[in-house]
Amino acid sequence: MDKDQTLDCYGLLCPIPIIKVAEAIRSLAPGQVLEVIATDEGIQSDLPAWCRRTGHVFLGIEKRDGEYVGYIRKAGP
Amino acid sequence: MTEADPTKKMNIIVFSGDMDKVLAAFILATTAASMGLPVNMFFTFWGLNVLRKKSFTAGRTFLQKIMNIINRGGASRLPLSRFNFFGLGPAMMKVMMKKSRVPSIPELVRTAKNLGVTFTACTTTFNVMGFKKEDFIDGVDAFSGAATYLDEALEARTSYFI
Numbered sequence: 001m002d003k004d005q006t007l008d009c010y011g012l013l014c015p016i017p018i019i020k021v022a023e024a025i026r027s028l029a030p031g032q033v034l035e036v037i038a039t040d041e042g043i044q045s046d047l048p049a050w051c052r053r054t055g056h057v058f059l060g061i062e063k064r065d066g067e068y069v070g071y072i073r074k075a076g077p
Numbered sequence: 078m079t080e081a082d083p084t085k086k087m088n089i090i091v092f093s094g095d096m097d098k099v100l101a102a103f104i105l106a107t108t109a110a111s112m113g114l115p116v117n118m119f120f121t122f123w124g125l126n127v128l129r130k131k132s133f134t135a136g137r138t139f140l141q142k143i144m145n146i147i148n149r150g151g152a153s154r155l156p157l158s159r160f161n162f163f164g165l166g167p168a169m170m171k172v173m174m175k176k177s178r179v180p181s182i183p184e185l186v187r188t189a190k191n192l193g194v195t196f197t198a199c200t201t202t203f204n205v206m207g208f209k210k211e212d213f214i215d216g217v218d219a220f221s222g223a224a225t226y227l228d229e230a231l232e233a234r235t236s237y238f239i
Contacts, residue, residue: 013178018108
């Protein structure tokens with residue numbers, strides 16, 4: 001998937017990945033895509049939950065070699 | 078959409094000064110703030126220890142001074158609610174948390190402040206224990222009582238007592 005920025009949350013536990021996502025999304029322009037790489041299983045449901053609350057678009061999350069890779073499109077403006 | 082919605086405020090009363098319970102309070106507070114919710118944490122009774130500077134000398138009267146030698150302040154030296162074993166439990170827990178890369182309480186306090194979480198300190202506990210404002214860290218937004226808390230809490234959709 002095309003992405004504009006990658007956020008590495010490798011080895012980090014809840015709630016740090018979500019806090020980092022909230023920080024990272026601020027530096028993107030509306031419509032841009034943030035890629036999130038995490039190892040904490042909770043991210044699978046935390047990322048879509050965070051998107052539901054903040055209005056950003058959850059594009060999906062997949063498991064690759066023990067890592068979770070998720071994508072969010074920043075809502076605008 | 079990403080702006081804070083005032084009708085979805087969150088309030089947390091931090092009554093406990095136990096590391097594990099305070100950890101839960103701060104995980105919820107920082108996550109809620111990351112979701113764009115305005116969060117206020119009201120610290121009362123033992124919970125005030127989180128906001129106190131490391132000191133042995135708080136208190137005005139003899140009894141307050143004695144109490145505050147036993148009841149040490151400082152976010153970095155809170156006891157565990159179980160298996161405290163005179164400080165051995167928290168020491169082990171801190172190592173385990175660090176290995177799992179879970180932030181410490183002082184780190185979570187800073188993160189919460191950076192995310193705009195407001196801290197309110199209870200004036201009743203403050204006076205009973207004989208604290209002074211200098212006994213507290215920077216970042217305490219208000220010193221107030223139950224009516225202020227309830228005024229905030231009645232607007233909030235979520236309130237926790239920890």
